[in-house]
Amino acid sequence: MSIRLSHVTETNFWDVINLKSDPEQEQRIQIFERWVGSNAFFLGACQVYGFTPRTIYDDEILIGFTSYGYRKENERYELISMMIGHQFQGKGYGVPIVTAIVKEMADKYNCKEIFLTVIHDNQKAIRVYEKVGFTPTGEIEQGHHPEFVYCLKLN
Template structure:
């Protein structure tokens, strides 16, 4: 496994927006998929709110997408979205991708905490976040779904 977070460019844009988290979504154009907003939606969010967008590769293969940055309304650094294309799910990528995102956020922002929210019944994602050290805060993000908020507190020497 060779996880790389790469810039979104003209070279990968079309492949990125066609990558779906659920096979059923392959035939649909929707803003929201089952567990995550579409990559198109989050690219727009990144553009408007100044978040960082990254294509996720395993070596030379595009496997996912992530967006993150400083969320002014909450005054904290957040992992806004992370999606893994459906052909790559269940293959052990979750922790490696999450670690690459955490490392990138620390490098870019020197943040001490990272927040995220997750759809309450996305048990696979919740297990992965908790294994990586994210803890529930008790907050609920109100959006299209109620989403519990999690926080990862980073050591100051990381």
């Protein structure tokens, strides 16, 4: 496993857009999938809000997408989205990917905390985030679904 984060480019743009978190989503164009907004939605959010979009590769294979940045309305650094293509789920990528994102955010922003939200019933994602060290804050953010807020305190 060789996880690396990279830029969204003209070369990989359509591959990023077509990467889906659930096989049922392959046949649909939607703004929101079951547990995550579509990559197209988050690329738009990155453009409007100044977040950083990143592709996730294992060596040369595109396996996911993430976005992160400073969220002005909450005045905190957030991992805005993280999705792994359905064909790559359950293969042990979660913790290494989140760890790579956290490292890049910490290096880029020199921040002391990173926040994220996760849909209340996405138990697989919650387990991954908790393994990396994120803990629930007790807050619930109302997005498309109720989402628990988690925080990782950095040294």
